[in-house]
Amino acid sequence: MKPRRLPADSPNILIVLIDDVGPGTPETYGGEVHTPNLSRIAKTGISFNRFHSTAMCSPTRASLLTGRNHTRVGNGQIAELANDWDGFSGTIPKSSGTLAEVLKDYGYNTAAWGKWHNTPAAQTTSKGPFDYWPTGYGFEYFYGFLAGEASQYEPHLVRNTSPVETPEKLDDGSDYHLTGDIADDAILWLREQQAFSPDKPFFMYWATGASHGPHQVPIKWADKYKGRFDDGWDNYRERVFARAKKLGWIPENTKLTTRPDSLASWESIPDDEKPFQRRLMEVFAGFTEHADHHAGRIFNELERQGRLDNTLVFYIWGDNGSSAEGQNGTISELLAQNGIATKIEDHLRAINQLGGLDVLGSAKTDNMYHAGWAWAGSTPYKSTKLVAAHFGGTRQPMAVSWPKRLNADNRPRSQFHHVVDIVPTVYEVLGITPPREINGVPQDPIDGVSMQYTFNQPEAEGERKTQFFDIMGSRAIFHDGWMASTFGPRTPWTPGSPDLSTWDPRDDNWELYNLEEDWSQAHDLAAEMPERLRDMKELFLIESTKNKNLPIGGGLWVPVLHPEDKPAPPYTDWTFTGAITRMPEFTAPALGARPNTVTIDAVVPEKASGVLYALGGFSGGLTCYMDDGYLCYEYNLFEIERTKFRSEKRIPAGEVQIEVVSDFELVKPNLVGNIVLKVNGEKVAGGKVPRSAPLTFTANDCLDLGSDLGSPVSEFYYDRKPFEFSGTLNTTKVTYHE
Structure with missing residues (x-):
């Protein structure tokens, strides 16, 4: 038996990280989103009002877990947009060991849930390699998604290193939702950990996909906020600013910064667009409260088990500020990442076809609110997520509780600190000297500064003297x-x-x-x-x-x-045998952006139906399928533009070769596609796709052959998902061409 390296009363460690939420959102600190569980941690502990992120997700998470600055650990950009420069490689080096690796070696059980976003995009298939997955960074257990975002209803999830399909219902019998799922799973893990290893402390990293886009939540949560934001984002800022001052969260002499000229005022929005913009904010608020609710279920379970008293909780409100990537308001937020400009009328037309405003927040939209709401969520500061120059992108409220050792105190800690400071704080609390080597690899210096000195000294002089930011x-x-x-x-x-x-x-x-x-x-x-x-x-x-x-x-x-240099597999051709599912988009052939030919040898029954292949999801993707014997193709440009082709005649039954030839050319400003569908060498359908997605359809969905798992690309077979092909796929070949 290994010798015990920790005192018998060593605390459990719990980090809760909410995604894409700014300092002006939670009611705990003056905002208008109901956050009783953030308030619970704040009231039983302390809060930091000058704590900072990097302004972007992967960089913040890499710094949080390692105690090193984001570019030192190769995370100057999100993993999917990595490049060859050392600071932007998208890979945390083994010379910067994580908190989980160290705590595991000291006798902690370690586990993580939810959003990860620190694995190289090209290494996220079920065949790894797994060195840079959570389990390769010291977490004994992981349940969540590897990418930067996921559908809350139809996510691509992994447990440890294996893809898993989501249950239809949660433990309480309600319909599936990702945040509830990772709370259910964390609670089960806590019960098992208490039963199987009661002598061990634990380290939990619980990181929601909320409130990153897509903003998706059951309608009853959004409806709680009906009418609350009718007067717009400018007035929201005024109210939150006054409330934050009254609470003593910000100093009395704080100035409310002004709206930049490049950002629309509420009054400048046409009246016929305002119901859409209001509803987007209502959905976001419900989505965010829903995330706090499920964090509270974990606190409740720890209290039920008698372990909350000796658990050091870091509740971090945001890996960056509120996200303006919804830009003018959107039903499919990857439009922004692909640089595709749209008009609000495009979005309104699409949601009206789907059933109206109540479809927002459902599985049929990847909606995000107007950037004006993100700016309001960063009250009283300038700017939003992705702006490292201003606190609207980097200042994140944090509540810390540890009832056994940390006295409750409502005076904010105003020392300047950063996410790199969490790791050294935990080390000091536990009396751990940062290891010189981990698994034989010499370790880089830690950039963080412990914050323990502030725990019972609210007026102590700040010990972080310098911090750089760059996104x-x-x-x-x-x-x-x-x-x-x-x-x-x-x-x-x-x-x-x-x-x-x-x-x-x-x-x-x-x-x-x-x-x-x-x-x-x-x-x-x-x-x-x-x-x-x-x-x-x-x-x-x-x-x-x-x-x-x-x-x-x-x-x-x-x-x-x-x-074109985005991380991608090194291949120019692929051969798939039979049905293949859950190939993450960043590891799959770029069927929607690079010239390619898909050749399918299949056995087709009479009046065949079902998906031959599908890449992406309902929010954006492409699919080739059969309907009652007809060959069909759809290019779904982020819901605002769906281009569809269908053969005039049924495809003959028997052994058939189907080809889909896709050519793409840049006709500025758009990447235009020319699609030809052939059966046994003869053209049966095709035409022009006026706009294509140059970067990616989704962050977390996949390529499937023989069905369409996860989020279905086409509304045509939405209610028949996964719409398995009724015939037999023998081989499918994909070849890039010039």
């Missing part, structure tokens, strides 16, 4: 109470991709703030103090060099400059 060229440096920042070349709430042809980061306009006097970055001192700004800019470059954050803007390489 896609939006960057900042904090040092000794000052902040220098520059917005960068990309505005998240502006549709389309930025023009980088003339961008030179050396020419960017920098701002300067005295944070001891200017809580919200409202008063730019750059023109008044050029020498201090010069010194801060030099410090930023020093920190960037130390942390592999060069070249500046390196994270823009794939999404803006070279989408």
Whole structure:
């Protein structure tokens, strides 16, 4: 038996991480989304009002789990948009061991649930390799999804290293929803851990897909907020600002920053669009309260087991600020990532065809709210997620409780801290010296600073003196109470991709703030103090060099400059035998963007029906299927544009060869597709796809052959999913061509 390396009363560790929520959303700190369980942790512990993220999901998570800055651990960008520069590789190196690896070696049971988003995209199939999956980073158990987002109703999930299909019902008998599912599973794990290893403490990392897009929640949760946001995002900010001051969450002298000219006012929105924009916010609010509700179920279970008292809980409200990627309001949020500009009338037309506003939040939309709501959710700060220059992208409320050792105190901790500081805090609490080696690999220095000194000293001088920020060229440096920042070349709430042809980061306009006097970055001192700004800019470059954050803007390489370089399998042809399912889109052939031919040898019965192959989901994808003997093809451009082809005659029964030839060419600004369907060498259907998706259809759905699992691409067979092919697939070959 291994010797015990921890004191007998070592606390359990629980990290709860909510996704894409800003500081102005939770009622706990002045917002208007009901968050009783965040309030519960805050009331039984302490809260931090100057705690920070990186402004983006994979980077924040990598820093949180390792205690190192995001580019030091290769996460300057999300995993799906990684490139070859060290700081943007998308892979946490084994020289930066995770908290889970260390705690497991010290005798903790370790487990993670929900969103992961720290595995190289090309390594997410069921055949691995698994070195960079959660189980390869010290988690003994994982149940969730590897990508950056997932359908809340039809997710592609894995348990440890195996794909699993979701149950139809949750433990309470309600219809399936991902947040409830990961709460059910975590509660079961807690009960088993107590039964099987009662002498071991545990480390749980419970990270919801909420409130990242798509915003999906049962209608009763959205309806709780009907009418609450009718007066728009500008008035929301005013109310939240006043409430946060009254609560003492922000200082009395804080200024409410102004709306940027590039972001629409509520009054400028046409009246006939306002019901759509209101409903999007109602759905988001219900979705977010629903996530807090299920976090509370875990707290309740720990209390029932008598273990909450000795559990150190970090409840982190956001891996970045509120997301403006919904831009003008959307029913399919990957439109923004693909740089496809649309009009609100496109979205309204699509949802009216699906049944009206009540379809928002359902499995039939991947909706996200207008960027104005994201800006409101970042009250009182400037900007949103993806802006590392301003606190609207990086400042995340955090509540910490540990009833056995930490006295409840409602005075906010205002020391400047960052997600890299969680790991060293846990190490200090447990008396652990960071290991020099893990599994024989020498370890990188830890960048974080323990926050334990603040636990019972609310007025203690802050011990984090310097912190750099950079996401896609939006960057900042904090040092000794000052902040220098520059917005960068990309505005998240502006549709389309930025023009980088003339961008030179050396020419960017920098701002300067005295944070001891200017809580919200409202008063730019750059023109008044050029020498201090010069010194801060030099410090930023020093920190960037130390942390592999060069070249500046390196994270823009794939999404803006070279989408063709996105991480992809190294193959140019594939051969599939029989039916194959659950091939993650980032590892699959790019059937919707690269010239290719799909050749299917099949045995087709009379009046055959069912899916031959499908890539993506209802929010965007393509599918080739048969209906009553007819060959059909559909290119679903994010629900706003569906291009469909159907053969004029039934396909003959028997052994048949079906070919789908797809050619794509850039006819600016669109990637246009030309599709030809052939049977036994003869064209039977085809035509032009006016706009294609250059980057990806989904973040988490898959390629399926012989059925359409998860979210179905076509509304035609939505009610017949997974719409299995009634014949037999012998071989399916995919070949890229010029």
